[in-house]
Amino acid sequence: MLRTLLSDDTPRSRVLAALLVAVLVGLVVAPFAVSGPRALNTAATICIFVVLVASYDLLLGYSGIVSFAHTMFYGIGAYGVGLALGGMGPTWWALFSGLGLALLVTLVLALAIGLLSLRVRALFFAMITLAVASVFGVLASQLSDFTGGEDGRNFTVPEVLRPGTRFIEAEVLGRAVDGKLLTYYIVLVASVAIFLVLLRVVNSHFGRVLQAIRENDFRAEALGYRTVVYRTLANVIAALAATLAGALMALWLRYVGPKTVLSFEVMTDILLIVVIGGMGRMYGAVIGTVLFVLAQNYLQAGMGQASQALSALPWLAKALHPDRWMLWMGMLFILCVYYFPTGIVGKLRGAGK
């Protein structure tokens, strides 16, 4: 049963298995184990980013394609749900039609980009996606009548999901049983489901062909696989998953804006997590995301304290300023690409053998 659920791709390392179980249990009990909205927010962010990063890993790790348009699809999902709920009122019908429309737009765009640029080579695709994504970002902030511009849009979700809706009057283990809690569990269940589907995809025949193309596209083509078709399909599947992640994010935040879903920072975060967690290893998305999001939320504060303590050494203090967080992440990223191309999960699996 568990094997089927994991598509026969078990962690293959005791430490990794223990970590994964710990993460899952942690996410399930998070609302009751920790208090305050910030901790719950962190937990939800982890869920959604696991999906986003795993879908990106399908491209980067399994297919060897570098795309810079992943946040664009994430943004399409978020804006689709957000604008539909904002424009048509807080109904389930609006939610799902917005989501459907977003998926359709994603499908068309991903197909078009793939067919136009995946014929040539990885480099070309990277450049074109970078261009298209940045134009999309500018459009989203320029067409402010429609999207709310830089400020983004707040909107109301269907009534059951609102924080004001109480299902039980009393608090359970210090947490109000309200719409926000329900939303959290919807996000969690949906994320786990999408992750399992992605795991299924990479372990299917299709996924194996993708890996073959990654290793040697010439040979794969010679074996009779249409590499363009496979790559384009991988791009479409990854984009659709990212759209779903975006929709979940919009539902959770009850807000869409270019900074949270479209900015290039989100894109670099995803890249960093995939590489640090382990390219071509779906579980790397889980471990990488948990570490990264936790570090981002809690370690950055530590950097601030270290920076103040080191005020005698102005250069070091400046380098440790919380705003310089990406400096250290960038260095870690480069080191990972050189010395740990299989990331944390690759290391764990290697040690377990």
Added chain:
Amino acid sequence: MSAVPTPAGGEAIPAASLDIVPLLLVPAVALVMIPFVGSFPAWVTLTIAGLAMGMMIFIMASGLTLVFGLMDVLNFGHGAFIAVGAYAATLVLLPLSGWSGADSVLLNLSAVALAILVAMIATGLVGLVFERLLIRPVYGQHLRQILVTMGGAIVTEQLLGVIWGPDQIPLPIPETLRGAFVLGDVAIEKYRLFAVVVGLAVFLAMFLVLNRTRLGLLIRAGVENRPMVEALGYRIRTLFVGVFVAGSALAGLGGVLWGLYREMLTATLGADVVVMVFIVIIIGGLGSVGGCFIGALLTALVANYAGFLAPKVALASNILLMVAILLWRPAGLYPVGKR
């Protein structure tokens, strides 16, 4: 393709052949736009602005495309080099604000020239370090190349923040280059004219070096067929490092011009414009300097006209232009050899 003769003695070095159609595209686009823009003075202003922007983008893009053509390396950190150039210019222009603010053409221009020199040296050095540390270990591996240069770009941009602080830095244009010439109804900003002149100078210099010198011949031959040049006994690696450093220095020059144009520096200054640079080198044909020049002018002109006619979708015009060009010539305006 005929065999390249050994350039012995006074024998002329063969020049690259010319394909005229893309060349005509630039004036054609400009002329077609006259009735759409409506008023002639507005059209002149837009065209000059487009040309100036195109020249700046060409300067930034030329190094990138040449490096790619020669060594199959695409540097995603190029945008950070542009920012480094602009920031390095503040080292000269801010302390010498007396020079650039003075009422003397000579002092003004020498301040700018000095800033450009410092910026080019700084970005050249950054390029050298970048090549050694980041690019050399991942030759021939595109995926890791993209990742590593992207990481390098992040680190470089962050280091700019460490050194210069997180705030925006104003970078005023020197006195002489401020304001505009007015000819009848037509106003032409001086700084744009300056950018056009610098851009043309760079293009001419590159053209001469590539087509009239032995070094240029080797570079062109390397772009066309690297193994053959190596087999003839030339160290293409050394050549490549030289081209990479020169390309980085050009990014620095472009960065100074772009920084002065924007008059306000942020660490992401380069990352913002690098998208245009990528579009330009795709349009031009990866590896082609001439194509890069035409592509830069076309992109900037179209962006300016679109910005005037439909400001909100101006940036999308670049993508549409790229798609149109790629449908016409799938490998860019001037496809280079094997690519």
